Amino acid sequence: MSMPNETVEIGLTVNGRSHRLAVPASATLLDVLHDFLALPGTKKGCDMGSCGACTVLLDARRVNACLALAAQQEGREILTIEGVAEGGALHPLQAAFIARDALQCGYCTPGQIMSALGLMAEGGAQNRAIGEAEIRESMSGNLCRCGAYANIVSAIVDAASSPA
């Protein structure tokens, strides 16, 4: 058991690489990505689970990294925006965001993309058309203060309807 200010040792996999870390008992997964693993792509917006900028995939499901205690992640597999492109090639969803101009300032974009990846993985969605209304509902955990929503939805429609 750790004492206040002490650290907890955890092993976890991030973007396919294994790490053993001694993290503060109260550190969030978001802070550990930034401060211990030098992965700044996952963004801190509200830091209270409301904006979705910190969305990552945890064991293949989208979560808010700001609401996850790092100490609880022993043995988990995490995918961040830095691990989405493979071999230098953009993921089709990333390409669709560019093609559809689905961003302005870009701060929410990593979270939007990770959330949309989670959406596409849920319920075998690759094998069926996802409607715009369903996308809007399912992306409600991700805010875009530039208001690029229409193009974000279009990018997800494109990526979800193209063969993976």
Place this chain on the structure above:
Amino acid sequence: MTSPFAYARATDEQDAVRLAAQPGATFVAGGTDFLPLWKAGLAAPSRVIDIGRLDLDRIEVRDDVLVIGALARLADAAGHPSIRRELPGLAQALLASASPQVRNMATVGGNLMQRTRCLYFRGADFACNKRVPGSGCSAIEGENRQHAILGTSSACVATHPSDLAVALVALGASVRLRGASGERRLALEDFFLLPGDTPERETVLAAGELLVAVEVPRAPRRSAYLKLRDRASFEFAVVSACVAAELRDGRIATIRLAAGGVATRPWRLNACEAALAGARLDDAALRAASALAAEGARPLGGNGFKVELLQRTVHRLLADVLVTPTSP
């Protein structure tokens, strides 16, 4: 503002209860309610007991009840085939809760234990009897559009925020609690306390006691959850309601109704139920019963609109669920 805490990972239920016996300890599972409270200085445990690895996340279908482990994620419960098929009101309440990300993290037990979203509770610059007992309530004379019209006291008018709890109360669910001296079981309705003079106490849970499961009776009944909010998604209810009813020969054989967004705890609509039991399914009867939904309401300066909104919500729910020709 945040204070450091120690961390311990519980290996089983017994270990969790033993670890939590020490003062200053708190259970954490999904963390979606605890971490924002801790970051805002509203929770300052000396030790966090991680119960996330306990074997309490299963959903089990028995002959007479559906047992939902306290650590089942909201998303998993919402997608469970038996819940979707037999308890649509429960599935709808789960899918109307929070965001997809939060539903992948938050647990059923944690959702029932979540604390109020009252802005005066969350904002440390204001008096709040729930946060600092005896300091006063800023909401009673303040911005209280979101606050309760039922079950309030002169100490607290905060609404209970859970959609899930409303559906479970309507469905007649029970909770199983595990403490140092064994397990007990009680109706979910009796799990939540009215604020009275001690709004800081929200449930009957004793210190160190662990919510281990929720049990929902299985019966051939219709159910549905209707939630009204200020934006289309990822928002707490302004008013919500859930109905669970058995129909027989064009009449309502049994019915349970509960409301959210309007009360200090999930609110059973007893007067409506009494008016509807045995009633024929015609719109006049449903409308007359719905008019009783806010019986006993004591609106504040900013939330008087909830009286009529609650009545209309209940009527719309009953009309949609009971009159439309679907089985059973």
